[in-house]
Amino acid sequence: xxxxxxxxxxxxxxxxxxxxxxxxxxxxxxxxxxxxxxxxxxxxxxxxxxxxxxxxxxxxxxxxxxxxxxxxxxxxxxxxxxxxxxxxxxxxxxxxxxxxxxxxxxxxxxxxxxxxxxxxxxxxxxxxxxxxxxxxxxxxxxxxxxxxxxxxxxxxxxxxxxxxxxxxxxxxxxxxxxxxxxxxxxxxxxxxxxxxxxxxxxxxxxxxxxxxxxxxxxxxxxxxxxxxxxxxxxxxxxxxxxxxxxxxxxxxxxxxxxxxxxxxxxxxxxxxxxxxxxxxxxxxxxxxxxxxxxxxxxxxxxxxxxxxxxxxxxxxxxxxxxxxxxxxxxxxxxxxxxxxxxxxxxxxxxxxxxxxxx
Amino acid sequence: xxxxxxxxxxxxxxxxxxxxxxxxxxxxxxxxxxxxxxxxxxxxxxxxxxxxxxxxxxxxxxxxxxxxxxxxxxxxxxxxxxxxxxxxxxxxxxxxxxxxxxxxxxxxxxxxxxxxxxxxxxxxxxxxxxxxxxxxxxxxxxxxxxxxxxxxxxxxxxxxxxxxxxxxxxxxxxxxxxxxxxxxxxxxxxxxxxxxxxxxxxxxxxxxxxxxxxxxxxxxxxxxxxxxxxxxxxxxxxxxxxxxxxxxxxxxxxxxxxxxxxxxxxxxxxxxxxxxxxxxxxxxxxxxxxxxxxxxxxxxxxxxxxxxxxxxxxxxxxxxxxxxxxxxxxxx
Numbered sequence: 001x002x003x004x005x006x007x008x009x010x011x012x013x014x015x016x017x018x019x020x021x022x023x024x025x026x027x028x029x030x031x032x033x034x035x036x037x038x039x040x041x042x043x044x045x046x047x048x049x050x051x052x053x054x055x056x057x058x059x060x061x062x063x064x065x066x067x068x069x070x071x072x073x074x075x076x077x078x079x080x081x082x083x084x085x086x087x088x089x090x091x092x093x094x095x096x097x098x099x100x101x102x103x104x105x106x107x108x109x110x111x112x113x114x115x116x117x118x119x120x121x122x123x124x125x126x127x128x129x130x131x132x133x134x135x136x137x138x139x140x141x142x143x144x145x146x147x148x149x150x151x152x153x154x155x156x157x158x159x160x161x162x163x164x165x166x167x168x169x170x171x172x173x174x175x176x177x178x179x180x181x182x183x184x185x186x187x188x189x190x191x192x193x194x195x196x197x198x199x200x201x202x203x204x205x206x207x208x209x210x211x212x213x214x215x216x217x218x219x220x221x222x223x224x225x226x227x228x229x230x231x232x233x234x235x236x237x238x239x240x241x242x243x244x245x246x247x248x249x250x251x252x253x254x255x256x257x258x259x260x261x262x263x264x265x266x267x268x269x270x271x272x273x274x275x276x277x278x279x280x281x282x283x284x285x286x287x288x289x290x291x292x293x294x295x296x297x298x299x300x301x302x303x304x305x306x307x308x309x310x311x312x313x314x315x316x317x318x319x320x321x322x323x324x325x326x327x328x329x330x331x332x333x334x335x336x337x338x339x340x341x342x343x344x345x346x347x348x349x350x351x352x353x354x355x356x357x358x
Numbered sequence: 359x360x361x362x363x364x365x366x367x368x369x370x371x372x373x374x375x376x377x378x379x380x381x382x383x384x385x386x387x388x389x390x391x392x393x394x395x396x397x398x399x400x401x402x403x404x405x406x407x408x409x410x411x412x413x414x415x416x417x418x419x420x421x422x423x424x425x426x427x428x429x430x431x432x433x434x435x436x437x438x439x440x441x442x443x444x445x446x447x448x449x450x451x452x453x454x455x456x457x458x459x460x461x462x463x464x465x466x467x468x469x470x471x472x473x474x475x476x477x478x479x480x481x482x483x484x485x486x487x488x489x490x491x492x493x494x495x496x497x498x499x500x501x502x503x504x505x506x507x508x509x510x511x512x513x514x515x516x517x518x519x520x521x522x523x524x525x526x527x528x529x530x531x532x533x534x535x536x537x538x539x540x541x542x543x544x545x546x547x548x549x550x551x552x553x554x555x556x557x558x559x560x561x562x563x564x565x566x567x568x569x570x571x572x573x574x575x576x577x578x579x580x581x582x583x584x585x586x587x588x589x590x591x592x593x594x595x596x597x598x599x600x601x602x603x604x605x606x607x608x609x610x611x612x613x614x615x616x617x618x619x620x621x622x623x624x625x626x627x628x629x630x631x632x633x634x635x636x637x638x639x640x641x642x643x644x645x646x647x648x649x650x651x652x653x654x655x656x657x658x659x660x661x662x663x664x665x666x667x668x669x670x671x672x673x674x675x676x677x678x679x680x681x682x683x684x685x686x687x688x689x690x
Binding site: 267 | 476478480494679680686
């Protein structure tokens, strides 16, 4: 009788509208947060931090961002890799140009710059719809990557064309650069993930989110009932790019440390984030986390099994990985087109009635 | 007339040829999109897979030999024969038809009535799968594809156009392969148009493209049509694979021609076969001329990656359905 609304009396509107209406969910949420903050930093080692946890957290932000655009506003974008590159290069330029600037502001400002770029590339969405738009956003992807490759100003004229993050610290702890402790990088990213997921969840419940969903469901009808498509689409592009830009900045500054644009932010990245969103579930914040976890964990797992356990050559294992990832995506779409979030929803429905389903 | 002017013309002609090659890939996209409303991202990988299979058959490679060697510790690679090109092409075509059948049976059938974005994602998944599968089956090394297409520049043309310019002009340099590709693309388009206009199956194809439900209600089997369409797309992919493979070797980058074909599609419209050809020509010429006139002198080169997309984007702002696409009618 754990998972019930029954007996949980709502005595105010605020309580009636809370994100987790079921007490069990609420406790689960608090316990997860407490575990993530109080326990994980102490048991985290280098391997787990670099291979699983950090990419998971950072990609979760990117997936939330893309989910706002595709899942909530219905505008398909394949340019997320390019926008992550904008975030990364903005962070690099800010870090090198203003060494005194606090790293948190650097990351937030890079998000802001990416939001502006995203809105610029979102402008055609007012005319172009559906797949035409998806392909049009590829223009952003290719153009931005080319730009960061060709204009030396962006990488401070370094000979290798790479950008590398200088060391910055927060409250006396080193966050970026080679000397950062895994636990500090982890907590730094976790803070961003927490705030941004919370903001996204509440934004999508509010007036803006409803406008986005109206545009997604039928843009002409939405326009007739008074949603301004220009505003709705551009805010969606802006907010989404803000998230993706922050993810790009974190990926570069905290996780990678050094990056080369074509390699780190190529079109594969766009597809990777798109996979996360689709596999996790369109229009669901939880789904973004689930999708990110799935896409980060699976290759690690496969590699461990095939190279570690069965000692196959790595190139063979990587081909096999392609086959399995591709196959899994197809199977997933066939079994549950609405993603992991839908499975979770179904499980919760079942749980509410358990053990007397009739 | 300066040599630069003639060089410009040469760039223009080469752009047209490159455009034809883009069109070849775009054609496969259009066929599938028209018949099933699926935006088939896997088209480029299909071309790669077809080319890999063709080379594999020609050289008598044993499929999955790397995998077998890794599991059983054997050391096998080749059957030890060399198949004539024409026979290998026929076998490859059979493989592509089998592939079309399997895709319909195991993927499309289960995804009927899903949203277009889901179907699109499924084809991306398929593309990943095929990419890995092709490498597993035939190995990932760069292979040479030779089906008897003459390579190199056309000497005859070069000698007979040299008189046009001054002493520093040696005639137009055009690739034999590109010219042949142009002829093939022309033949392919003509035969596709004839096929869809004058055969019973072609009429059924057009009916399905027009309205799935109406087509079903007059007794056209959607599933059969999908197999046929994917087979034709497989054939187009094979032609594209042969052309691109002969040009630059069979390797992973071959699958990236899909990305080259996308702006062509946008420009020409997803639903128009002539659009794919015209779009291909505009993009091919446009990107080569832009690179020649503006890219290399002013922007540091390598503009070909994005110029096509920007050009298509510009066109789309004025014509959201592409140049030849069906007019988009929206109802509430």
